[in-house]
Amino acid sequence: DTEVTQTPKHLVMGMTNKKSLKCEQHMGHRAMYWYKQKAKKPPELMFVYSYEKLSINESVPSRFSPECPNSSLLNLHLHALQPEDSALYLCASSLGLTPSGANVLTFGAGSRLTVL
């Protein structure tokens, strides 16, 4: 298995809803990432997990809450979002966290979020 699987592919939610995005990989990768991508813009780093512990939080608002229940799963819990949070949310994983050519990020296809 060489894929990162994200669900749901599309999500529409109101500003008072609580929802979650899920990401799964079975490649034995120990680092997992959340990126946010607006239309025609590059991905922006949100969170990095290493060995199920939060390693980097890029000053993301608390209405986004990441969770890494085990080494294969990464969730992003969403609450009280704003319309400007509408974007493609990309999950990625890498073998390890050390910067190197061995730790290339593999991306999922993303979850497209629309906040009404």
Next chain:
Amino acid sequence: GQNIDQPTEMTATEGAIVQINCTYQTSGFNGLFWYQQHAGEAPTFLSYNVLDGLEEKGRFSSFLSRSKGYSYLLLKELQMKDSASYLCAVNWGGATNKLIFGTGTLLAVQP
């Protein structure tokens, strides 16, 4: 800052060669990646450079000059399927894989 700059759009002809440039701030540099992203799809890895010089992978090559804060991606024998966004990404995380993406270049390959 972590500014990574690329041309916004480029157009090239099928069968030709195109070079996509990327410039970045050198402080804290720890490796550079090139990714390809087709519309509505996930970015896919193309190449990695951490030392100066040229890395070749089939039709794609990537060059790095660390002292100049400069990289380019060279695509040869262009095919229509190469129409996509090309993202330069720099690792600035020190001991951590903190990959920051550049502005991206949208390449259109024409017949």
